[in-house]
Amino acid sequence: MRSMPLALSALSAGVLALAAGPALAGTGQQSPIDIPTADVPVDASLPALEIDYPEATTVTVEYIRKDADDPEGCTTRDPEETIEAHVPHGAASVTVGGKEFELQQLHFHTPSEHLVDGDATPVEQHLVHQAADGELLVLGVRIEQGAPSEVDTVLADPPAECGPDSERAGVDLRALLPEDLSSYRYTGSLTTSPFTGGVNWAVFAETVTASPGAIGDLDAVFPEHNARDVQPLTGPIALRPQS
Template sequence: MLVKPIRLKLIACVLATLPLYSAASEWSYSGHNSPDHWAGLDANGDYATCAKGTHQSPIDIPSTSATHVKAASASLSINYQRSPLDVVNNGHSIQANVTGDNSLQFQGKTYKLVQFHFHSPSEHLYSGKRFPMEMHWVNQASDGSLLVVAAMIKSGDKNTQLEHIWSKMLPQKKGAHVQLSQEQAPDLGKILPSSSKHFFYKGSLTTPPCTEGVQWVLFEKLLELSPDQISAFQSVFTGNNRPAEAINQREIDED
């Protein structure tokens, strides 16, 4: 789904305050500014979709009943590599802003990787199961449309690629940055789960302004982080996940 021109200015502002967070009003994951109240936090009504939208994310993926689409996997090609990163604590997550030539193609359209970030616990569920963490890669096409690649994270072996970030100390305070050169940064292509099927569905940003028209691609295969790596993230952020939204009879495809 293409984002209408009237939304492009909003999306540009959203991307400028990554990870896709509007600066219009303070919001959080708990208390009076929690997800239940997001829609009323912006005086201009820009957050109204958080309550009124019918294609919101995240969702509980009913994997046993997903539609099998043979052509879907052939239409997805991800081309990520080792690139300089600006890792920042933005007050809502640890986010890595990406430079360099990182892109993906989906259904004939090219998207450029803008940033990736983490949630704990996971925002999406698989057949009712929630995971310790979730990683999002946010990609944008030249027309402003967005595609988010997601992978659920379980406790297991140390992730040697993400350790490039963890070993530099995750920024502890809001606004703190850690710069990683190309040589210091992880190989983004090697972080992706290998030989995995995917779920595909149309949804929204999982943060205000909850803009819809976002294409989601979720890896079925899980990423692994060690218990220490998960604990290190959770010592900075935990509970930074939006609750699952209603599917509302949306089609969920599986390749």
């Protein structure tokens, strides 16, 4: 995920109750990871993701440059840049274990940052949520090529680097997530500089599809990709089944 200017409360990490100790910024488990499904325990006692997303909202899609003042201009295509959709303040949230995380933005990586048993998908969507105390929760959605979906509404025809922002109306945010909310839970990090730790991750087991056209549009913007390599898995991880 993209870094955000915030003071992450490291000691508040662990809301997903993975029995990990407090993660200090810049130390501990880094993200993304390759999820070894055969070795991941199922833990139905972990708190559910209570999704409170509106059926229709307007998002603003923009090309996020790593350094807006970069003297090399608008063709740098830095791997830490992305296409990002900003969600109106207060429009959507997820509650986990009684703690509310507000949806700030969602953005895309090509190919997927998280692997499952060594396999990538063409795209991964990160929905970045922040609690009032600064703690982060990121939902990771791996996207496969297939039937058009709500992802197309956000992803297709993205703005060019230094191009104008683009508004997308009537976006069904819940439809950006898989129907089955079973997810791999672990405490990791930002996947871009400064790679801050203590980030609550939920990577869905089920994938979502997007059309070849929408995926091709993202590839055209980032021909050299914008995904961080997987990091060694050193901390606990568990699969929280939907029910």
